[in-house]
Amino acid sequence: xxxIFTKIINKEIPAAIVYEDNECIAFRDIDPKxxxxxxxxxxxxxxxxxxxxxxxxxxxxxxxxxxxEVAKAEGISESGYRVVVxxxxxxxxxxxxxxxxxxxxxxxxxxxx
Ligand code: DGP
Numbered sequence: 001x002x003x004i005f006t007k008i009i010n011k012e013i014p015a016a017i018v019y020e021d022n023e024c025i026a027f028r029d030i031d032p033k034x035x036x037x038x039x040x041x042x043x044x045x046x047x048x049x050x051x052x053x054x055x056x057x058x059x060x061x062x063x064x065x066x067x068x069e070v071a072k073a074e075g076i077s078e079s080g081y082r083v084v085v086x087x088x089x090x091x092x093x094x095x096x097x098x099x100x101x102x103x104x105x106x107x108x109x110x111x112x113x
Pocket of ligand 1: 092
């Protein structure tokens with residue numbers, strides 16, 4: 001079954017899109033946890049990071065490259081930011097479509113909750 005992110009990819013529901021190409025889309029999180037909180041989502045429907053296979057190697061590299069570029073475009077590259085991939089239940093993943101959270105604009109703390 002398609003996730004809410006597939007609906008955003010297909011423009012069936014609106015989102016504040018900040019970047020898009022043939023492989024991925026980046027848009028602002030609806031419930032931001034930092035001044036900058038962007039979700040970077042591959043257009044390929046992969047349930048979680050636990051589900052990736054060797055054929056996704058280039059796509060995963062592409063996503064990290066784009067995360068770096070999006071962070072630069074948002075002005076948080078030099079100050080710093082965090083990239084998070086919540087994975088499955090104990091990882092805190094709610095939407096079953098792999099995605100990178102790009103969080104910045106404030107000091108991050110450690111450990112994560
Ligand atoms: P995760 O817990 O890692 O699966 O994070 C899912 C994130 O997706 C969460 O921070 C809220 C966000 N989110 C859920 N539904 C929507 C939506 O319809 N639009 C946007 N922009 N973000 C959403």
